[in-house]
Amino acid sequence: MSLLDFSIVPEAAAVRAAATRLRSFMSPSRLVRSDALSDQLGIEVLFKLELENPTGSFKVRGAYNVLAGLSPEERARGVVASSAGNHGLGVAYAAKAFGTPAMLYVPRTAPQVKKDGIRALGTLVNDEQPDYDAAMVVAKAHAAREGIRFINPCLGLDLLAGQGTVALELLDQCPAMQTVVICTGGGGLLGGMGSVLRQLAPGVRVVGVQSVETAAMTHSVRAGRVIDTVVTPTLADGLAGQIDADALHIGQRCADDLVLVSEEELGETIAWLHRTTGMAVEGAGAVTVAALRHGHIDAATGPLVALVSGRNIDPSTLDLLTTRFPA
Structure with a gap:
């Protein structure tokens, strides 16, 4: 716990306060058993x-937690964000x-x-921007110009x-x-969850999963410094983009391991x-299951929990994958 930088990741008390705010807004998400993966791996998989x-x-x-923490005057002025899509949906929903x-900038x-x-x-x-990182640059400039809150998709204590x-x-x-297996891009979920688990349940193993085309975090952690990666097309668009020094801290301190899945493995799993x-x-939500299905995570004991987050897949992409990977 002492290795965590609480200027980058939240203390447990702040997360509990966020949970109190969220209680009236949404119910806890369900936790369900995967019989197929439990049988395949020989441990309890949820x-x-x-x-x-x-x-x-x-x-x-x-x-929602960011918007809830703004003053009425700040909320009235508005917010701006950059997103590969799901963060934008979250900001739009909370803003409403x-x-x-x-205002959302997306690639x-x-x-x-x-x-x-x-x-x-x-x-x-x-x-209008070609990729996620370019959209973030324009969004930050918009926020500075208008004097309004920029809601980073991956960083910020709130x-x-x-x-x-x-x-x-x-x-x-x-x-x-x-063990908990977390879909990982810029480190927002890994940082929030990993910080809580390091403080309250340090015995829980935390594994982050990326695709080979969205591996900025993995490459940087392995190198011990921020590594820029080439932006390429991927099924895991929600995990794409570069990281910075704060995100590197999250990867180094909040994950026990980081693993990669191929685009082929990801498509088959979807x-x-x-x-x-x-x-x-x-794709961004299926990387965890892909890592389990294709043997990238060695877990001797359970229960093991895999995050499945993201249902916003274009129907045409889903149809293409189900045709390409029949039973």
């Missing part, structure tokens, strides 16, 4: 269904709940289902405190949990999840 949250991912937790004007390659969902919530969307409420729920739902459970899971 899915934390963050894709059943409002907007379809964990991102709404942090966004508070009656706050919001032009963001799935149409996410852009349409953000606009449907009454938020303005700019999708944002991470909201994401950390997932870990608090798990400690209630599965106190015997031995099709498998849809075929066997009926769930439509986007």
Whole structure:
């Protein structure tokens, strides 16, 4: 616990306060057993269904906690954010709940289902930038110009405190949990959950999962310094983008291991999840299950909990994958 920098990751008290705020806004997400993976791995495997949250991912937790912590005057001036899609949906949903004007910058390659969902919530969307990192640069400039709050998709104590409420729920739902597997991009969920678990349940093993095309965190942690990666097309668009020194701290201090899955493994897993459970899971939310299905995580004992977060996959992509990877 002493290795955590509490200027970057939240203390447990802040996460508990976020959980209190969220209690009137949304219910805890369900924890369900995966019979297929439990049988395959020989341990108890559970899915934390963050894709059943409002907007379809964990991102709404942090966004709501940020908006809840602003003054009425700050909320009236509005907020701006950059996003690959799900953070934008979370900000749009929370902004609507508070009656706050919001502007979202997303890459032009963001799935149409996410852009349409953000606009449907009454938020303005700019999708002129070529990738996630360029969208963030423009969003930050907008916030500075207008003097309004920029809501970072992966960093900020109030944002991470909201994401950390997932870990608090798990400690209630599965106190015997031995391992938790977390979808990892810029480190928001890993930082929020990992900080809570390091403080309250240090015996729980924390494993972050990325795709080979979204591996900025993994490459940086392995190198011991921030490594820029090439932005390439990926099914896990929600995990794409570079990281900075704060995110590197999260990867180094909040994860016991970081593993990568291939695009092929990820596509097969999305099709498998849809075929066997009926769930439509986007790539960023399916990386955890892909890592388990394809043997990238060695877990001798359970229970093991895998986060499944993100249902916002374009129907055409899902159809393509289910055709390509039949039973």
